[in-house]
Amino acid sequence: xxxxTIPSRKLTHDGVRRLIDAAVDKANELGVPVxxxxxxxxxxxxxxxxxxxxxxxxxxSASAKAMTAASHRxxxxxxxxxVGMGLSVTTQGKVIPLRGGLPIVIDGHCVGGIGCxxxxxxxxxxxxxxxxxxxxxxxxxx
Amino acid sequence: xxxxTIPSRKLTHDGVRRLIDAAVDKANELGVPVxxxxxxxxxxxxxxxxxxxxxxxxxxSASAKAMTAASHRxxxxxxxxxVGMGLSVTTQGKVIPLRGGLPIVIDGHCVGGIGCxxxxxxxxxxxxxxxxxxxxxxxxxx
Amino acid sequence: xxxxTIPSRKLTHDGVRRLIDAAVDKANELGVPVxxxxxxxxxxxxxxxxxxxxxxxxxxSASAKAMTAASHRxxxxxxxxxVGMGLSVTTQGKVIPLRGGLPIVIDGHCVGGIGCxxxxxxxxxxxxxxxxxxxxxxxxxx
Amino acid sequence: xxxxTIPSRKLTHDGVRRLIDAAVDKANELGVPVxxxxxxxxxxxxxxxxxxxxxxxxxxSASAKAMTAASHRxxxxxxxxxVGMGLSVTTQGKVIPLRGGLPIVIDGHCVGGIGCxxxxxxxxxxxxxxxxxxxxxxxxxx
Numbered sequence: 001x002x003x004x005t006i007p008s009r010k011l012t013h014d015g016v017r018r019l020i021d022a023a024v025d026k027a028n029e030l031g032v033p034v035x036x037x038x039x040x041x042x043x044x045x046x047x048x049x050x051x052x053x054x055x056x057x058x059x060x061s062a063s064a065k066a067m068t069a070a071s072h073r074x075x076x077x078x079x080x081x082x083v084g085m086g087l088s089v090t091t092q093g094k095v096i097p098l099r100g101g102l103p104i105v106i107d108g109h110c111v112g113g114i115g116c117x118x119x120x121x122x123x124x125x126x127x128x129x130x131x132x133x134x135x136x137x138x139x140x141x142x
Numbered sequence: 143x144x145x146x147t148i149p150s151r152k153l154t155h156d157g158v159r160r161l162i163d164a165a166v167d168k169a170n171e172l173g174v175p176v177x178x179x180x181x182x183x184x185x186x187x188x189x190x191x192x193x194x195x196x197x198x199x200x201x202x203s204a205s206a207k208a209m210t211a212a213s214h215r216x217x218x219x220x221x222x223x224x225v226g227m228g229l230s231v232t233t234q235g236k237v238i239p240l241r242g243g244l245p246i247v248i249d250g251h252c253v254g255g256i257g258c259x260x261x262x263x264x265x266x267x268x269x270x271x272x273x274x275x276x277x278x279x280x281x282x283x284x
Numbered sequence: 285x286x287x288x289t290i291p292s293r294k295l296t297h298d299g300v301r302r303l304i305d306a307a308v309d310k311a312n313e314l315g316v317p318v319x320x321x322x323x324x325x326x327x328x329x330x331x332x333x334x335x336x337x338x339x340x341x342x343x344x345s346a347s348a349k350a351m352t353a354a355s356h357r358x359x360x361x362x363x364x365x366x367v368g369m370g371l372s373v374t375t376q377g378k379v380i381p382l383r384g385g386l387p388i389v390i391d392g393h394c395v396g397g398i399g400c401x402x403x404x405x406x407x408x409x410x411x412x413x414x415x416x417x418x419x420x421x422x423x424x425x426x
Numbered sequence: 427x428x429x430x431t432i433p434s435r436k437l438t439h440d441g442v443r444r445l446i447d448a449a450v451d452k453a454n455e456l457g458v459p460v461x462x463x464x465x466x467x468x469x470x471x472x473x474x475x476x477x478x479x480x481x482x483x484x485x486x487s488a489s490a491k492a493m494t495a496a497s498h499r500x501x502x503x504x505x506x507x508x509v510g511m512g513l514s515v516t517t518q519g520k521v522i523p524l525r526g527g528l529p530i531v532i533d534g535h536c537v538g539g540i541g542c543x544x545x546x547x548x549x550x551x552x553x554x555x556x557x558x559x560x561x562x563x564x565x566x567x568x
Contacts, residue, residue, distance in 0.1 A: 002154070002156035002157070002160070003154050003156065003157070004153065004154060004156070004157035004160070004248055004277055004278075004279075005151040005152060005153055005154060005157060005248050005249070005251065005253055006151070006152050006154055006336065007149060007150070007151060007152075008149070008150040008151060008152045008183075009147040009148070009149060009150060010147060010148050010149075010150045010478075011146065011147055012144070012145050012146060012147060012148055012478050013450070013475055013476065013477045013478050014144035014145065014146070015144070015145070015146035015147060016475060016476075017443075017446075017447075017475065018144070018146070020443075021443075024439065040184065040476070041150075041183040041184040041482065042182065042183040042184020042185065042186035042340045042482065043184065043186070043339075043340045043341055044184035044185070044186075044476075044482045044485065045474065045476075045485050046474075046475070046476040046482075046485075047474060047475050047476065048471065048472075048473060048474040048475075049439055049442060049443065049472070049473050049474075050439065050442075050466070050470075050471075050472040050473065051439045052436075052438050052439050056467070056468065056470045056472075057470075059470065059471050059472075067341070068341075070340075071339040071340050071341040071342075072339055072341075073339070082365060083382060083405070085369065086365075086368070086369065086372065086380050086381060086382045087341075087344075087345055087380075087382070089369065089372040089373055089376075089377050089380070090344050090345055090348040090372065090377035090378075090380045091341055091344045091345070091377065092344075092376065092377055094341060094344070095341060095345075106146055106147050107147070109147065111147055135146055136146075137146075148478065152336075154336050155308070155333055155334065155335045155336050158333060158334075159301075159304075159305075159333065162301075163301075166297065182334070183340065184340065184482045185481075185482045185483055186334075186340045186343065187332065187334075187343050188332075188333070188334040188340075188343075189332060189333050189334065190329065190330075190331060190332040190333075191297055191300060191301065191330070191331050191332075192297065192300075192324070192328075192329075192330040192331065193297045194294075194296050194297050198325070198326065198328045198330075199328075201328065201329050201330075209483070210483075212482075213481040213482050213483040213484075214481055214483075215481070224507060225524060225547070227511065228507075228510070228511065228514065228522050228523060228524045229483075229486075229487055229522075229524070231511065231514040231515055231518075231519050231522070232486050232487055232490040232514065232519035232520075232522045233483055233486045233487070233519065234486075234518065234519055236483060236486070237483060237487075
């Protein structure tokens with residue numbers, strides 16, 4: 001007989017705050033203020049913080065990176081640009097093929113994505129990666 | 143120490159197909175063709191079928207009812223109209239306070255929502271309720 | 285004398301379910317979970333299923349591929365990328381020039397389109413093509 | 427001579443985190459999980475957290491309440507419903523005339539808005555008010 005439901009894992013709001021706090025610490029260390037977004041179930045945004053001095057429109061880019069990494073379960077910069085831009089228009093910007101988004105994988109479960117925006121793509125990625133390391137999440141492929 | 147993740151349950155695609163098939167059976171019995179939408183994690187659409195003869199734009203109303211029931215975890219018609227219309231504009235139509243959407247609760251877990259559209263609100267609700275009963279999901283409050 | 289109406293053929297909801305079921309079977313055989321969308325008359329979505337493990341945002345890409353194939357009556361990857369992206373912006377993402385969408389042609393009538401998303405473009409196309417073959421629809425040009 | 431610029435005050439990201447943390451504490455005390463959004467300069471979202479168990483679509487309602495309170499510099503429920511719904515359609519949902527959003531006024535400067543969603547309007551307001559009190563912001567008119 002077919003199963004109606006299957007077990008899953010969800011990121012807690014405490015986990016979200018710890019990711020955001022760790023990203024802020026790394027961003028402060030680098031002197032690069034960013035917007036930090038976290039996506040959870042169904043690639044919906046569950047957390048966000050815009051740091052002092054970061055670009056106000058980083059909300060949308062960081063959120064898109066978080067949703068993209070959560071849905072694709074891979075770093076955003078691994079998506080080929082042409083494919084990613086096609087998906088971006090179709091999803092009205094929810095998918096973005098730009099560097100700075102990483103999947104959140106804890107104990108083997110992908111429970112969402114983190115996206116940073118306002119730095120260079122490389123800075124955004126370094127900050128996102130540091131946040132994952134701080135909570136003991138898996139380090140995604142480079 | 144705070145938990146980073148918590149256990150959850152997800153609706154399977156076999157569960158989705160069984161809900162849709164059961165809704166079709168009830169709709170055929172009533173002679174009321176409808177659009178049937180299922181929302182899952184994060185109130186995202188995971189299944190849809192438009193029956194022969196149903197209104198083509200039912201996709202959007204049925205999907206909104208499914209997302210609303212999944213997010214609010216209550217029947218869509220329990221949302222006061224004025225509040226619901228405010229939420230509807232703000233969510234660009236993802237929330238709708240019209241009858242025909244019910245939460246999907248299995249073994250005590252709300253795993254999504256089902257929404258029907260194209261009949262009267264009462265017919266839509268009867269069909270959604272029959273689909274839930276057919277898979278052994280909880281019968282939501284009237 | 286001019287005719288006011290002309291005969292047409294429409295895909296039934298049973299046809300939609302058979303296409304989706306056949307796509308699921310092929311996707312399971314390949315071990316590549318996808319979102320599967322079917323567009324019918326007027327390039328409107330008439331069916332959708334997100335498989336367990338597929339990307340949640342595949343709803344939008346699979347639907348766009350299905351609508352594109354139904355409207356253009358050709359495989360989505362035959363649309364030149366630059367033209368397709370122009371159409372994509374204009375149609376707010378309803379047209380997408382990415383691989384994975386095929387027209388549904390039965391007895392010489394194009395009655396819609398099928399679109400798959402979440403795999404690579406090539407995987408998405410193989411699954412869509414298998415679904416068409418399973419119901420005896422025409423095999424679109426490669 | 428006319429001045430080209432005037433002094434202003436901005437909410438810091440530390441202020442944002444303290445507001446969110448205080449809202450979480452009050453929501454936990456009440457047993458009412460909510461989404462909490464903070465808007466800053468230009469009525470742009472600068473912080474967000476969705477609590478475990480809150481409605482996923484609360485992101486959009488809480489954010490709209492925060493933007494509305496920040497822009498109007500008054501509690502969201504003081505906006506007449508009919509006027510508010512007109513503004514809501516025009517702003518594509520950024521303004522919402524539903525209870526649960528309050529301006530953030532510190533040392534006489536309105537520096538943004540806080541919006542809560544997922545509870546009843548009254549619960550959302552109580553939680554937002556508690557967050558303002560916790561950081562020593564002004565208590566907006568009832």
